[in-house]
Amino acid sequence: MANSNSINLRGSIVAIITPMHTDGSIDYDSMRNLLEWHILSGTNAIVVSGTTGEAPTLKQSEVVELVTFSKKVINGRLPLIVGSGTNSTASSIELSQAVEKAGAEALLVVVPYYNKPSQEGIKAHFLAVTDAVNLPIILYNVPGRTVADMLPETVLELAEHPRIIGLKEAKEYDNRIQEITAKCKGKLALLSGDDLSCREFISLGGDGVISVTANLLPKEMSEMCAAALAGDATKALKIDQNMISLHSDLFKEPNPCPAKWALEKMGKIKSETSRLPLMPLTANGQAIMQAAMDKAGINS
Numbered sequence: 001m002a003n004s005n006s007i008n009l010r011g012s013i014v015a016i017i018t019p020m021h022t023d024g025s026i027d028y029d030s031m032r033n034l035l036e037w038h039i040l041s042g043t044n045a046i047v048v049s050g051t052t053g054e055a056p057t058l059k060q061s062e063v064v065e066l067v068t069f070s071k072k073v074i075n076g077r078l079p080l081i082v083g084s085g086t087n088s089t090a091s092s093i094e095l096s097q098a099v100e101k102a103g104a105e106a107l108l109v110v111v112p113y114y115n116k117p118s119q120e121g122i123k124a125h126f127l128a129v130t131d132a133v134n135l136p137i138i139l140y141n142v143p144g145r146t147v148a149d150m151l152p153e154t155v156l157e158l159a160e161h162p163r164i165i166g167l168k169e170a171k172e173y174d175n176r177i178q179e180i181t182a183k184c185k186g187k188l189a190l191l192s193g194d195d196l197s198c199r200e201f202i203s204l205g206g207d208g209v210i211s212v213t214a215n216l217l218p219k220e221m222s223e224m225c226a227a228a229l230a231g232d233a234t235k236a237l238k239i240d241q242n243m244i245s246l247h248s249d250l251f252k253e254p255n256p257c258p259a260k261w262a263l264e265k266m267g268k269i270k271s272e273t274s275r276l277p278l279m280p281l282t283a284n285g286q287a288i289m290q291a292a293m294d295k296a297g298i299n300s
Contacts, residue, residue, distance in 0.1 A: 007079045007106055007136060009166045009189035010207045010229065011044035012221040014214040015052035017256045018066065019269040026062060028069055030269040035073045037268065042222035043078065043214060046070065047108055049099075050083040051145065052212050052256045057275040060095055064102045071103035085109035085140065089125045093132040106136040108168065108210070113146035119154045126158055138166035142193055152176075152183045159187040168193045168210050169201075181205035195221075195247040199240045202228040213246050215259045216266070216298060245292040253285040254278055262289055266298060 016038070019030035038046060048070050049055045049063045058066070067082055074080055082104040084096040089112070096107050109129055111122055130137045139158060143149035149171070158164050169180050170193025177197065181204045184190060190206045192198035198209035202225065214221040220239055227236040250258045260272040261281040272280060281289065 007045075007165075009045065009079075009106075009138070009191060011225045012042070012214050012218070013045040013047060013081070013191065013208060013210045014038055014043050014218060014221075015047045015050040015210050015212055017215055017260055017263065017269075018049070018053040018058065019260075019263075020271060020273040020275070022271050022273050024273060024275050026066065027270055031066070031069065032073050034263075034268060035070060038214075038218050039074065039077050041218035042226075043218045044208065044222065044225075045079040045081055046074065047081045047083060047210055050108060050210070051110075051142070052215070052259065053083065054256065054275060054278070055083045057278075060098060063095065064098050067099045067102040067104055079105050081106045081108050081138065083108045083110070083140075085112070085129070087112040087114050089128050092125070092129050096129055096133045096135070100133050100135050104135060106138060106165070107133065108138045108140050110140040110142065111146045111148050111150050113148070116148050119151060122148060122150050123154055123157060126164065127161065130161055130163055134163075136163050136165040137161075138168055138189075138191070139164060140168045140170075140193070142168075142170040144170065152179050155180070155184055156187070159184060165189060166191055166207075170194055177201050177204055177206075195250075196244070199224065199228050199236050202236075203233065212250050212255060212259060213243055215256070216246060216250075216262050216293075217243060217296060220296075242296050245295045249288050249292040252288050253281055257281050258285060258289050261286060262293055262298070265290075265293070 019027040021027050082099045084107045086092045141150040166189035168191045185205045192201035192209040195213040224239040263269045264272040
């Protein structure tokens with residue numbers, strides 16, 4: 001890796017849900033249990049306050065509390081990455097500085113959403129946030145949510161900064177995978193943002209995945225990534241095939257509602273509650289998820 005001062009970003013990194021009580025408050029008992037489960041299951045790092053963690057509906061004070069709590073539970077056993085990007089550069093800086101003080105070890109910063117910034121605006125945003133903290137930064141490109149698409153050329157320019165160490169790429173069509181790995185391999189840790197294509201992403205030179213599926217199958221996602229990184233394509237495919245329905249069906253209704261419903265069914269959290277504007281899983285969504293869980297061999 002070009003940026004040698006970075007934390008290790010390889011394998012299965014879970015974009016962990018934020019468990020909530022039925023009144024919408026954060027359920028820290030369930031959070032502790034989830035963190036311990038991931039540590040025991042071989043998850044390689046934890047992302048709190050990401051999209052799957054419902055970052056847009058968390059107050060800054062809640063994100064800081066989550067980081068402080070998670071840092072204490074993890075106790076150095078896994079890297080703790082925190083989603084700190086918003087669509088305001090000033091707000092992103094404020095949140096990033098707050099979670100740095102709370103114990104974050106790296107930041108996942110999304111391309112500003114809704115504003116539709118230019119490539120120069122995206123670049124300026126990331127550099128401003130990076131220069132305001134002392135932590136490593138992972139760029140997060142998810143144009144399906146943000147509308148703005150950070151192009152590989154912009155990523156390459158940003159990779160020159162010594163503390164920009166990774167890229168989570170969640171572009172929806174396949175040719176971006178080849179383009180990113182061809183242009184950016186060796187300059188950044190390259191992380192898939194799409195469980196369905198992450199095995200292919202790794203086979204083309206990617207380093208791992210920031211995963212939603214890992215919320216339900218942490219051991220399997222870790223083993224699949226490890227096999228893919230070791231070049232054991234047969235083993236990776238065998239493990240991945242059992243999860244294929246989950247990879248897609250976890251997004252049939254807004255993320256993380258399907259994952260939360262499944263985790264409640266599995267007894268891992270007390271409630272599937274998410275905050276508005278997200279709604280509980282519909283009856284049809286429940287049937288889809290139950291079928292996917294059955295195919296994956298998940299007991300519920």
